[in-house]
Amino acid sequence: MEIKNDLVQCPNGHYYNAAVHTACPICGNVAVQGGQGNFPPTEKPGMGAAVPPTGGGAGNFPPTEDPNRSGGGAMPGGIGATEPAGGWSGGGGVNPFSQPTVIGGDMAAAGQVDPVVGWLVCVDGPVRGTDWRLHAGYNYIGREAGDIHIQGDSQISREKHAMVAYHYKNRTYYVGPAEGRNIIEVNGEPVFNATKLNSRDVITIGTTKLMFVPLCGEDFAWDQEN
Numbered sequence: 001m002e003i004k005n006d007l008v009q010c011p012n013g014h015y016y017n018a019a020v021h022t023a024c025p026i027c028g029n030v031a032v033q034g035g036q037g038n039f040p041p042t043e044k045p046g047m048g049a050a051v052p053p054t055g056g057g058a059g060n061f062p063p064t065e066d067p068n069r070s071g072g073g074a075m076p077g078g079i080g081a082t083e084p085a086g087g088w089s090g091g092g093g094v095n096p097f098s099q100p101t102v103i104g105g106d107m108a109a110a111g112q113v114d115p116v117v118g119w120l121v122c123v124d125g126p127v128r129g130t131d132w133r134l135h136a137g138y139n140y141i142g143r144e145a146g147d148i149h150i151q152g153d154s155q156i157s158r159e160k161h162a163m164v165a166y167h168y169k170n171r172t173y174y175v176g177p178a179e180g181r182n183i184i185e186v187n188g189e190p191v192f193n194a195t196k197l198n199s200r201d202v203i204t205i206g207t208t209k210l211m212f213v214p215l216c217g218e219d220f221a222w223d224q225e226n
Contacts, residue, residue, distance in 0.1 A: 115222045117166045118173065118214040125208030126152030136222075139164045140178060141205060155182050155206030162205055164197065164212070171221050173197040173214060182206060 009015050010024035118134040132148045140146035142159035161180030176194035183190050185204040203210045
């Protein structure tokens with residue numbers, strides 16, 4: 001039996017054999033041999049079912065935000081940071097993270113820098129070549145905390161192993177033990193109480209040796225009152 005093929009396209013875009021059907025069997029919901037009818041009309045490209053917009057963007061995607069307006073997860077003080085309800089705590093309503101960080105010199109008083117009075121220079125040990133500034137009063141030495149940090153020497157206590165002090169009235173320097181367990185030495189001699197320091201003295205603390213270099217003395221001293 002010969003089957004004639006006369007392929008045509010209906011107004012809805014369906015193709016069918018006009019030699020067999022007088023009208024589009026798909027649009028007319030007519031069962032076709034070997035298949036099932038009841039198909040929806042073919043839609044034009046790009047005309048699928050639209051997804052309701054959400055949050056002002058296309059489809060289910062949120063709208064793109066301005067790069068200068070980050071969401072609520074932004075770090076405090078960062079780009080787009082939002083002030084918490086009630087203002088920044090303890091800051092008088094000022095964002096504490098936006099304040100400039102002062103690098104260098106300890107602040108002795110408002111607007112004044114605690115001036116350097118001398119230095120300790122590591123001449124032997126894990127941080128050989130490093131130097132630290134000394135200020136008037138007590139300068140505590142520790143491995144991780146204090147005015148002078150000597151990292152990498154396990155024989156130095158975490159904090160307040162020893163101290164170096166400068167007395168501005170008589171322009172003299174002293175070194176002594178603090179709360180450290182290991183004995184300190186000056187020029188190879190053990191020190192159990194505060195001992196006067198002289199220029200180029202070498203302090204041994206743990207496996208580290210520190211040379212003392214003074215700034216103040218008979219020729220120069222900071223005016224403590226000013």
